Amino acid sequence: MEKNYHILCQILIKYCKDPSLSSKLDEVLKKAYYEGRFDCIYGIIYPMNKYTCVMTMKERTLINNKLHEFHDSLVSGNLSKDRTIDRVKTCSWLLNWRKDVAEYSQTCGRCQKENRATDKCLE
Template structure:
């Protein structure tokens, strides 16, 4: 490799490699004068240092103070004598009862926020000890002020309802969709409707398209499933738009079929269909397609 110098006027647009950056001096054509920093006159400086005699006076005052003497006895020996606690002045007694003279309780007392998560976030930046997370959570859950002042913004939790066991096949079925599959060759199927019998765990896979409407889903269920199994007494599914639409709910109301929907944060209700979908995807991944 040979390095050949080229004059600067050959380059149409100057860059850092072809032009050296000039210093910001008065002889530079692009000189920009700097703003002078404001000068603040200092009329006088007074430096004060606390001598050792100050700390000695504080120590002597601690020894002479009745409340400090009682607190020292309580904290050094971890004494549970109620007579010593009752001997404190009212302000000191309240502070001792709140735990503000113990390291752990004092730290948590001063960093306690509106929730347990906020208190944990503040505590990890303030101090550390081996069981800080567990003890902080226990403190928040047993704090009287946290329990009475914090309000709950969510709905009350309802009782879990047990799914009634079917007495014969195809009385209760689980239903869910599998979408975003690789399109098939002929009819370009890219989704599958999965129906699983709760009694016998028998699955039925209906190939379809992912843009099927609620009416299309009802026709598929009628022609491919109900024509062979009969009407269901209960259908368990998630809250997909197809399963919660008016045409789907009204149609099954005419059939006398009960529709049971899983909650947003409790997918275990439709867990039988979810587990069958995992098996179905494993089969396709092994035999039909790559990258699924």
């Protein structure tokens, strides 16, 4: 089916709680409807994958905060560039995001200082 059809169905499901609507949807959308696998934040539909939701980021401060969270927060443990890319793509999107992740990884002071021999962040 067309992508637009799916988007339209998701909008209808979110804002129209008509029980007969779900009977008109195909099985994939019906399952997603009952599992709550999408969300609408500020009028934008975000598909949810397991426990994550894709977030579109435009503000540089938010992008830098998220890159810090994904790459070198205490929970992340200074991941490599590739592993940071994997974490970013599961829950967010930003323009030129791969380039931003690469630049952030290359300028990570902790990785440059502590992992100079192994270049952990630059892998």
